[in-house]
Amino acid sequence: MSERAYPKAVPSHVYLFATCLVDLFVPAAGLDTVRLLEREQLTVHYPRGQSCCGQPAYSSGNPDEARRVAAAQLDLFAEPWPVIVPSGSCAGMMRHHWPALFADDPVNGPKAREIASRVYELAEFLVNVLHIRFDTLPHDVGSPEERVVLHTSCAARREMGTRGHGVALLDGLPGVTRIEHERESECCGFGGTFSLKHPDISGAMVRDKVASACATGCDRLVSADCGCLLNIGHAAAKQGAPLPVEHLATFLWRRTADATSPLGAAQ
Structure with a gap:
């Protein structure tokens, strides 16, 4: 895993890729992700056409099916904004495996690589891009212990x-x-x-x-x-x-x- 460079300027707009499990089973995680980002004065965009990252098919040994699923997402994040994912596994699929899936595709390959460069797992984004600090908060915030x-x-x-x-x-x-x-x-x-x-x-x-x-x-x-x-x-x-x-x-x-x-x- 190579060291990545983080943007020096804090963006004003971000995309949210919520993942299938958040959408279907744990919607509060998606809503609270939006709340955390909006508190930092970011505008959060949620492309409604998004679905699965393709990981289930990919990890089951079906790259062609994974490619079809992933291809349906590639035109949803057209602006050069960070793509925030509240899931390490889905973020890993998009950042590391989408470029490999489309390595030989002259059309979708560049799209996949460009989006992958903008994918951030939520905690990574909060710490390394937004530089969130909780240790300056009053000790009674969020009580009880x-x-x-x-x-x-x-x-x-x-x-x-x-x-x-x-x-x-x-x-x-x-x-x-x-x-x-x-x-x-x-x-x-x-x-x-x-x-x-x-x-x-x-x-x-x-x-x-x-x-x-x-x-x-x-x-x-x-x-x-x-x-x-x-x-x-x-x-x-x-x-x-x-x-x-x-x-x-x-x-x-x-x-x-x-x-x-x-x-x-x-x-």
Whole structure:
């Protein structure tokens, strides 16, 4: 994973690519992403023609189908604005795999590469472009105190390199204590279609993840990937484990909704 250069000037407009799971299962994560960005005085654009990034087909070994799905998105982000994705796995697909999918396409190849250069995972964008700082907020913002564990999806951690951004955001929040746990770096077992093809292995992996998080005595698990959240949250509920889950965008907004705007460099 190469080091990327970040824009020196803060943009005034951004696109939101909300992802299928946000759209269908966790809409609050998308709405809270918009709230976080608008608080920094950004205008958020949501192209209504967007659908899937193509990752399910791609990770299942169907590049032609993934190419068709991804191609339908390429003309939706025509302005040179950042594309913000509240999911490390979808952001990784768009940034790293869209250019490969269209490498030999003289029309869609340049489009895919240009869009990929503007794709940012949400936490990455908040920290490295907007320079969000929560550690200057009053200590009573977002009370009561909470102890949380962070789950960073495999793609977010290894393709997008965004674990450190999530850590920085959580560690800066007044009243929030982040606890590391033994299996933090391991996959939760979801892996998109992996959980369908290998349910026994997937189930064992998520049981380990839930047990490790619960062993810390945390109040909740926070993640920026809805697939992982749905998997971990449903597994915990089925086991009767005391592990509420929350998307990072929703957690950040809930803890800082009363904070003065803006908090970063977008003023």
